[in-house]
Amino acid sequence: MSAMIKVENLTHIYSKDTPFEKAAIKDVNLEIEEGEFVGVIGHTGSGKSTLIQHLNGLLKPDSGKIYIDGQDIWENKKNIRQVRFNVGLVFQYPEYQLFEETVAKDIAFGPTNMGLSQDEINERVEQAIEFVGLSRDLLQKSPFELSGGQKRRVAIAGVIAMRPKVLILDEPTAGLDPKGRDRILSQIKDYHKRTGSTILLVSHSMEDIAKFANKALVMNESKLFAYDTVENIFKQSDSISKMGLSVPQITKVFDKLSEKGYFTNENIYTVKYATDLLLKHLKKEEQ
Numbered sequence: 319m320s321a322m323i324k325v326e327n328l329t330h331i332y333s334k335d336t337p338f339e340k341a342a343i344k345d346v347n348l349e350i351e352e353g354e355f356v357g358v359i360g361h362t363g364s365g366k367s368t369l370i371q372h373l374n375g376l377l378k379p380d381s382g383k384i385y386i387d388g389q390d391i392w393e394n395k396k397n398i399r400q401v402r403f404n405v406g407l408v409f410q411y412p413e414y415q416l417f418e419e420t421v422a423k424d425i426a427f428g429p430t431n432m433g434l435s436q437d438e439i440n441e442r443v444e445q446a447i448e449f450v451g452l453s454r455d456l457l458q459k460s461p462f463e464l465s466g467g468q469k470r471r472v473a474i475a476g477v478i479a480m481r482p483k484v485l486i487l488d489e490p491t492a493g494l495d496p497k498g499r500d501r502i503l504s505q506i507k508d509y510h511k512r513t514g515s516t517i518l519l520v521s522h523s524m525e526d527i528a529k530f531a532n533k534a535l536v537m538n539e540s541k542l543f544a545y546d547t548v549e550n551i552f553k554q555s556d557s558i559s560k561m562g563l564s565v566p567q568i569t570k571v572f573d574k575l576s577e578k579g580y581f582t583n584e585n586i587y588t589v590k591y592a593t594d595l596l597l598k599h600l601k602k603e604e605q
């Protein structure tokens with residue numbers, strides 16, 4: 319079986335042959351299997367957005383290849399439209415891209431472009447709005463009447479309505495309050511569970527990556543530093559810190575405990591796991 323996403327020797331240079339030339343991606347090789355939930359992390363300017371915009375053909379490689387579900391996406395330029403339907407990309411601050419008179423029309427924009435029947439479009443719009451946890455009553459409202467968090471969810475619904483095989487979200491919680499953040503991330507997690515689609519989530523929060531992703535992709539200075547299980551990535555807390563990133567707070571606490579000889583064989587990166595471990599430990603002490 320071939321990987322859902324395969325990136326081969328990808329290099330991308332902005333403003334080529336000008337004084338502003340900048341290699342934003344350098345020789346990246348990567349394979350992501352179907353159904354993975356991948357957290358994409360890296361310092362600001364490390365190339366995360368540039369990398370993911372290649373996966374749906376929004377950016378074209380300067381060299382290298384992108385395969386989606388075994389297909390070289392640039393082999394035939396006519397296929398790029400199809401690639402955009404298969405690989406849904408939610409930009410940072412996607413609410414700025416809402417422009418239709420009603421929420422329903424905004425969510426229907428992608429499916430309409432796909433040339434689906436009106437019945438199919440309506441069904442998808444209703445399912446998508448449910449997926450992001452908004453009431454159907456909002457469908458006939460103007461997107462501009464909604465709150466910031468609601469707008470963001472409408473924008474995500476618009477991408478989900480295309481039923482992409484791969485869903486990519488570039489910092490979907492940026493600028494939202496903690497409640498709004500948690501809601502959106504839990505809904506994305508549910509969506510992943512229900513559809514089994516492949517998800518890439520760019521985030522600056524290691525806590526979020528630890529909680530929601532099973533794999534982590536780390537970009538550093540335009541190169542792929544690592545693609546591995548979240549556990550294996552957070553094990554390398556020294557190299558992660560050197561890149562100006564951090565490991566989750568709870569991992570730091572347990573690193574300190576391990577220096578003192580406690581829980582030395584454990585690699586902890588979620589609060590839930592830490593709680594379970596401590597409770598188990600306390601029970602043992604009681605006996």
Ligand SMILES: Nc1ncnc2c1ncn2[C@@H]1O[C@H](COP(=O)(O)OP(=O)(O)OP(=O)(O)O)[C@@H](O)[C@H]1O
Binds near residue numbers: 332333341342361369
């Ligand atoms: N349109 C552009 N033109 C020229 N240079 C760009 C452009 N977009 C990004 N860059 C540069 O390419 C590099 C990688 O940028 P990119 O946006 O991919 O990083 P990022 O990891 O997504 O950062 P952030 O965490 O801030 O979103 C940076 O040095 C950035 O300044």
Ligand SMILES: [Mg+2]
Binds near residue numbers: 366488
């Ligand atoms: Mg970015």
